[in-house]
Amino acid sequence: MAHVTPNGRARVLDAGGRELSPCPAERALKLVATGRAALASEEPLTIRLPYAVTLPPTHEPQRKAPVTPGTPLLLHICCGPCATYPVPHLREMGFDVWGYWYNPNIQPGEEHARREQSAYLYAGRVGLPLASRPYEPERYALAVRGHEERPARCRACYRLRLEEAALEAQRRGIESFTTTLLISPYQDQAALREIGEEAAAHYGRRFIFENLRRGWAERSRLAREYGLYLQQYCGCLFSLAERRRAQAAQRALVPEERT
Numbered sequence: 102m103a104h105v106t107p108n109g110r111a112r113v114l115d116a117g118g119r120e121l122s123p124c125p126a127e128r129a130l131k132l133v134a135t136g137r138a139a140l141a142s143e144e145p146l147t148i149r150l151p152y153a154v155t156l157p158p159t160h161e162p163q164r165k166a167p168v169t170p171g172t173p174l175l176l177h178i179c180c181g182p183c184a185t186y187p188v189p190h191l192r193e194m195g196f197d198v199w200g201y202w203y204n205p206n207i208q209p210g211e212e213h214a215r216r217e218q219s220a221y222l223y224a225g226r227v228g229l230p231l232a233s234r235p236y237e238p239e240r241y242a243l244a245v246r247g248h249e250e251r252p253a254r255c256r257a258c259y260r261l262r263l264e265e266a267a268l269e270a271q272r273r274g275i276e277s278f279t280t281t282l283l284i285s286p287y288q289d290q291a292a293l294r295e296i297g298e299e300a301a302a303h304y305g306r307r308f309i310f311e312n313l314r315r316g317w318a319e320r321s322r323l324a325r326e327y328g329l330y331l332q333q334y335c336g337c338l339f340s341l342a343e344r345r346r347a348q349a350a351q352r353a354l355v356p357e358e359r360t
Contacts, residue, residue, distance in 0.1 A: 186316025
């Protein structure tokens with residue numbers, strides 16, 4: 102029987118052994134059961150994620166200027182569930198949020214269509230204006246050619262999507278933009294910030310960096326409340342293959358039940 106920490110939560114480690122924020126024991130056991138984490142210890146209950154997490158700086162570089170209520174902000178949306186916390190949070194900050202869907206990394210096409218539909222479903226339910234560009238998987242394939250391994254692949258993917266978001270903000274005359282990718286502990290916040298600021302400078306915009314990870318724990322609950330599709334992998338075929346390999350490796354570690 103696994104023992105949890107005194108507050109009923111499990112310890113969480115990344116692939117490099119770095120301790121992350123704890124999570125509910127039930128959530129931890131579910132991650133292990135579905136092959137998305139490995140059981141590192143039962144006493145106390147500790148799980149290890151199959152990837153390294155890049156944590157944001159512990160210090161705030163500068164105090165943020167207050168937002169003038171009604172300031173337009175273009176929000177690149179990576180999926181419906183990941184928008185459930187950022188949209189109301191950014192609105193509370195004072196932004197008039199406009200959604201933008203552009204994710205040519207998502208494959209296969211059926212998966213892209215399902216995630217886009219989910220994003221539009223959420224947008225309709227919260228009154229979020231949402232626009233999108235046509236699906237262009239060939240642009241993603243070209244962007245990551247020769248950079249198929251992480252983290253180079255992810256950085257190329259970030260750049261493709263954030264540059265398109267900056268360009269869209271320029272087209273609309275919106276000064277600032279950001280992305281829902283900042284909510285995910287699976288994404289590299291430091292790289293997103295760096296690339297977002299580079300794209301902003303190129304197109305004469307402003308990239309709004311907001312650590313949205315504080316809303317990650319609410320993401321799944323909110324997505325279920327809105328009836329949104331909860332995907333099981335990052336988006337590209339590379340990430341789908343990596344998840345399947347991790348699941349296979351996890352199953353190999355669990356002895357088969359004998360009748």
